[in-house]
Amino acid sequence: MKRMYTVIAILLAFLGVAYFKENGGIVKQAKPKVGVLTLMHHPALDQIYKGFVHGLAEEGYHNGKNITIDYQNANGDQSNLKTMANKLVNENSTVLFGITTPASQALANSTKKIPIVLGAVTNPQGAGLVKNNKRPGGNVTGISDQAPVKEQLQLVHKFMPHAKTLGIIYTSSDSSAVTEYKEFMKYAKQMHLNLKAYSISNSNDLNQVSQQMLSEVDAVIVPTDNTIAGAMQTLVKNANAVNKPVFPAVDTMVKQGGVATYSINQYKLGVEGGKLTADILKGKKKPSTTAIKYIRHGEPVLNLKQARKLGLHVPASFQREAEKYGEVIK
Amino acid sequence: MTEPMLELKNVKTIVNPGTANETTILKGINLTINDGDFITIVGTNGAGKSTLFNVIGGNLKADAGQIFHTGAEITKTTEEQRTTFLARVFQDPKLGTAPRMTVAENMLLASKRGEKRHLMPRRLKQRMAEFTKLAAQMNNGLENRMTTPTGALSGGQRQALSFLMATLKRPDILLLDEHTAALDPHTARNLLHATNQRITEDHLTALMITHHMEDALKYGNRLIVLKDGQIKADYNAAEKAQLTVDDLYAYFEM
Amino acid sequence: MNLIVSAIGQGLLWALLGLGLYLTFRILNLADMTVEGTFPLGAAVAVTAITHGFSPLAATLLAFGAGMLAGLVTGLLYTKGKIPFLLAGILTMTATYSVNLRIMGKSNISLLGQKTLFSGSFMTSLPQYFDSVVLGMIVIVIITLLLIFFLDTDYGQSFIATGDNPVMAKSLGIHTDATINVGLMISNGLVGLCGALVAQNNGYADVNMGIGTIVIALASIIIGEVAFGELTLSQRLVAVTLGSIIYRLILLAVLQLGFSANDLNLISSIVLALCMMLPQLDKLFHIRKPFFKGVQTND
Numbered sequence: 001m002k003r004m005y006t007v008i009a010i011l012l013a014f015l016g017v018a019y020f021k022e023n024g025g026i027v028k029q030a031k032p033k034v035g036v037l038t039l040m041h042h043p044a045l046d047q048i049y050k051g052f053v054h055g056l057a058e059e060g061y062h063n064g065k066n067i068t069i070d071y072q073n074a075n076g077d078q079s080n081l082k083t084m085a086n087k088l089v090n091e092n093s094t095v096l097f098g099i100t101t102p103a104s105q106a107l108a109n110s111t112k113k114i115p116i117v118l119g120a121v122t123n124p125q126g127a128g129l130v131k132n133n134k135r136p137g138g139n140v141t142g143i144s145d146q147a148p149v150k151e152q153l154q155l156v157h158k159f160m161p162h163a164k165t166l167g168i169i170y171t172s173s174d175s176s177a178v179t180e181y182k183e184f185m186k187y188a189k190q191m192h193l194n195l196k197a198y199s200i201s202n203s204n205d206l207n208q209v210s211q212q213m214l215s216e217v218d219a220v221i222v223p224t225d226n227t228i229a230g231a232m233q234t235l236v237k238n239a240n241a242v243n244k245p246v247f248p249a250v251d252t253m254v255k256q257g258g259v260a261t262y263s264i265n266q267y268k269l270g271v272e273g274g275k276l277t278a279d280i281l282k283g284k285k286k287p288s289t290t291a292i293k294y295i296r297h298g299e300p301v302l303n304l305k306q307a308r309k310l311g312l313h314v315p316a317s318f319q320r321e322a323e324k325y326g327e328v329i330k
Numbered sequence: 331m332t333e334p335m336l337e338l339k340n341v342k343t344i345v346n347p348g349t350a351n352e353t354t355i356l357k358g359i360n361l362t363i364n365d366g367d368f369i370t371i372v373g374t375n376g377a378g379k380s381t382l383f384n385v386i387g388g389n390l391k392a393d394a395g396q397i398f399h400t401g402a403e404i405t406k407t408t409e410e411q412r413t414t415f416l417a418r419v420f421q422d423p424k425l426g427t428a429p430r431m432t433v434a435e436n437m438l439l440a441s442k443r444g445e446k447r448h449l450m451p452r453r454l455k456q457r458m459a460e461f462t463k464l465a466a467q468m469n470n471g472l473e474n475r476m477t478t479p480t481g482a483l484s485g486g487q488r489q490a491l492s493f494l495m496a497t498l499k500r501p502d503i504l505l506l507d508e509h510t511a512a513l514d515p516h517t518a519r520n521l522l523h524a525t526n527q528r529i530t531e532d533h534l535t536a537l538m539i540t541h542h543m544e545d546a547l548k549y550g551n552r553l554i555v556l557k558d559g560q561i562k563a564d565y566n567a568a569e570k571a572q573l574t575v576d577d578l579y580a581y582f583e584m
Numbered sequence: 585m586n587l588i589v590s591a592i593g594q595g596l597l598w599a600l601l602g603l604g605l606y607l608t609f610r611i612l613n614l615a616d617m618t619v620e621g622t623f624p625l626g627a628a629v630a631v632t633a634i635t636h637g638f639s640p641l642a643a644t645l646l647a648f649g650a651g652m653l654a655g656l657v658t659g660l661l662y663t664k665g666k667i668p669f670l671l672a673g674i675l676t677m678t679a680t681y682s683v684n685l686r687i688m689g690k691s692n693i694s695l696l697g698q699k700t701l702f703s704g705s706f707m708t709s710l711p712q713y714f715d716s717v718v719l720g721m722i723v724i725v726i727i728t729l730l731l732i733f734f735l736d737t738d739y740g741q742s743f744i745a746t747g748d749n750p751v752m753a754k755s756l757g758i759h760t761d762a763t764i765n766v767g768l769m770i771s772n773g774l775v776g777l778c779g780a781l782v783a784q785n786n787g788y789a790d791v792n793m794g795i796g797t798i799v800i801a802l803a804s805i806i807i808g809e810v811a812f813g814e815l816t817l818s819q820r821l822v823a824v825t826l827g828s829i830i831y832r833l834i835l836l837a838v839l840q841l842g843f844s845a846n847d848l849n850l851i852s853s854i855v856l857a858l859c860m861m862l863p864q865l866d867k868l869f870h871i872r873k874p875f876f877k878g879v880q881t882n883d
Contacts (some may be wrong), residue, residue: 001812001813001814001815001819003811003812003813004812004815004819004822004823004826007811007812007826007830008822008826011592011826011829014588014592015589015592015714015717018585018586018588018589018711019711019714072844072845073846074845074846075846077795077845077846077849078790078792078793078795079793079795079796080845080846080848082786083835083839083845083848084845086587086590087839087845090586090587101692102692102788102790105692105694105696105787105788106786108696108787109696109786109787109788127694127696128694128695128696128697128698128788129694129696131697171691172685172690172691173685173690173691173692173790173791173792174691175690175691175692178690178691201681201682201685201791202792387755389754409754409755410754410757410758410759411757413754413755413756413757414757417755418755420751420755424749425749425751425752426752426755427749427752428744428745428748428749428752428753429748429749430744430748431741431744431745431748435741438741439741439742439745439753439756439758440756442738442756442757443756443757444756444757445757447737447738447739447741447742447758448737448738448739449734449737449738449739449740450737450738451733451736451737452736452737452738452740452741495756
């Protein structure tokens with residue numbers, strides 16, 4: 001019992017001391033620190049980070065030479081995000097880079113002072129990260145990537161003009177995926193396409209739900225969805241088993257076994273983020289007055305190998321377009 | 331004027347009804363218990379003694395027949411509802427007291443048997459003297475362990491406390507289910523002595539199941555023999571005085 | 585250092601989880617899995633209410649109520665439906681996942697730019713992380729005092745008896761089924777309340793927030809018991825809060841040693857296992873004097 005009172009006394013004393021000893025100003029560092037926080041690993045996010053590092057390098061910032069990059073990955077565990085965000089803030093990062101919406105939110109909640117650059121958030125204003133996409137007003141700015149949903153849907157139709165039913169699968173807990181799924185439904189209605197929706201709550205559901213979906217549709221669409229991106233092999237395996245194509249929103253997922261898409265190049269997204277970060281480090285730009293930069297232009301990506309495997313007819317115009325302006329996987 | 335304290339009319343209990351294992355345990359019990367009766371009950375294993383207590387206590391529903399308490403029918407009431415007038419002491423000393431609560435706290439709980447408990451401060455300190463005095467009556471040192479969790483007491487002390495708790499608030503009917511069976515002979519004798527003293531002094535109506543024929547003859551004003559789910563014999567005080575242990579054992583031959 | 589203040593603040597906020605679970609786990613002797621669903625439920629209700637214009641205080645109270653409902657569901661499944669308790673809790677926990685999605689409309693709602701219990705002028709004027717310390721202390725002190733009072737009433741005593749010896753309790757006229765339901769309601773109400781406070785402190789609610797909360801709650805309880813030895817019931821309630829704070833400090837120390845936040849689950853499990861094995865280790869190696877676990881009296 002005495003031990004308990006002692007502990008309480010120590011804690012209160014400590015709090016008292018800490019209260020009066022306000023934390024000192026930001027320590028000026030010779031080597032600015034760039035803190036990167038991401039939710040999980042999957043090819044698209046990893047590409048963004050790769051691009052980010054190269055974007056910084058193009059502007060003259062090299063990890064270990066004139067900056068330190070602290071890369072934190074929550075490995076899919078949301079509760080880690082807060083801990084890691086606090087760590088980056090408390091270690092006096094100069095600029096922070098957030099990849100995925102939850103990671104960016106964790107960073108934004110941890111500091112209102114340190115500049116935060118969003119790596120790829122579809123709708124920053126909607127996610128509560130900025131007051132206004134044109135004039136963010138706070139310490140957050142960045143790049144917004146909205147997949148060109150309309151063009152993607154038109155592409156699917158070009159590949160499969162006789163398809164009766166299309167299916168779209170998304171993770172209900174992923175706000176970017178949900179935003180895009182709603183867009184897909186909207187355009188499908190406009191184009192008079194029959195698009196059926198399937199949702200999963202976590203990667204464990206993917207196997208069963210995708211099998212169910214594949215038994216009811218002729219082709220599958222996948223929006224920008226972190227969970228499915230991390231479990232793409234399961235979807236591809238099931239789709240291949242019944243010989244049906246998958247049209248994902250992102251180039252990296254096409255490489256993993258999808259057929260084709262107009263995708264925002266994830267690597268280039270990262271490069272933009274890196275450049276913006278560099279501008280902030282140089283003092284050229286300030287988050288509050290830097291409008292969100294939209295990357296909407298999709299590059300054509302074609303997985304010729306997969307198309308051939310499925311016996312799918314590839315529209316010649318698209319193949320030429322991909323060979324000239326995008327990427328073809330043979 | 332006076333209705334019998336407890337009356338059972340043709341009470342039956344059936345186990346596994348409607349299946350191949352269907353068995354009738356109590357096969358139509360008719361029993362009238364008057365105010366002040368101290369009945370000892372003997373019977374073979376499986377005769378239905380514990381089942382009888384469970385039916386009276388309410389944790390087992392009678393499948394046929396009726397039960398009355400001072401004239402009012404209680405057949406369909408629940409165990410909790412019957413605790414307003416009924417108290418039990420179980421054979422297992424662990425069942426009668428809350429192990430992590432102290433002797434005093436257990437007694438406080440028992441003092442409110444059957445009552446609605448409200449969000450009012452429990453006022454244990456005010457009753458400590460009263461409880462200590464009562465505990466001393468059991469003559470086994472309970473009064474010195476008032477603030478000890480009952481889990482730390484010996485089996486004999488726990489059982490003595492269980493008995494004390496059952497009679498703290500006067501019950502109309504007291505059920506004693508072989509309550510000394512799990513104790514060593516010396517402790518058992520002490521508890522039985524205290525039991526008899528309390529029942530006779532306070533004129534409690536009590537039923538006591540026992541496996542010891544000597545005790546069945548020695549205590550109480552009435553003796554019932556239960557066999558195969560039926561009352562085989564019901565001896566009043568005079569008849570009981572004439573019985574010997576061998577007479578009782580005769581019932582268990584076969 | 586700032587980080588220690590943060591750990592204390594988090595420990596105070598999360599202590600509500602431990603207090604809630606203490607009622608069911610230690611006093612009623614029930615392993616309540618509902619908690620992993622109630623926590624995000626409280627967060628979902630509070631955050632949705634706030635984004636729909638409710639005051640933070642009203643939203644937080646709503647979360648408490650929602651938690652109580654979840655506890656009642658588990659209670660009814662167990663007492664009336666006769667479903668084994670562990671399963672009843674798991675069923676409710678699983679169901680709340682979908683309920684939360686319905687309530688929030690999406691998987692994650694941000695509170696950036698919204699009024700919360702932490703956004704008032706007083707809170708923001710405090711040094712960093714002191715907002716969670718101040719609010720945490722106020723809430724914990726009030727709740728702990730209320731619980732101590734509750735357990736000291738006649739009803740509270742019947743509550744303890746229900747968990748300690750249900751057969752005896754029934755024979756004394758205590759309606760154990762009803763008592764268990766009330767216990768689950770209070771316990772899960774507190775957990776929902778905790779979810780609401782943590783969500784407002786974190787700045788968002790997420791359907792997956794509940795994962796791992798049972799371990800955090802258990803850690804608070806077990807560390808509190810192990811660290812402080814023989815205590816009365818009231819003191820044990822305080823020990824739960826201290827256990828929660830110590831747990832956060834342990835995690836902080838682990839992170840400072842260089843472990844990644846990804847290792848936290850493993851570290852938590854190891855710490856908990858060691859704490860729980862202490863009696864056994866003591867027997868083998870005579871480390872510390874043995875301690876008494878459970879509920880003890882107030883006199």
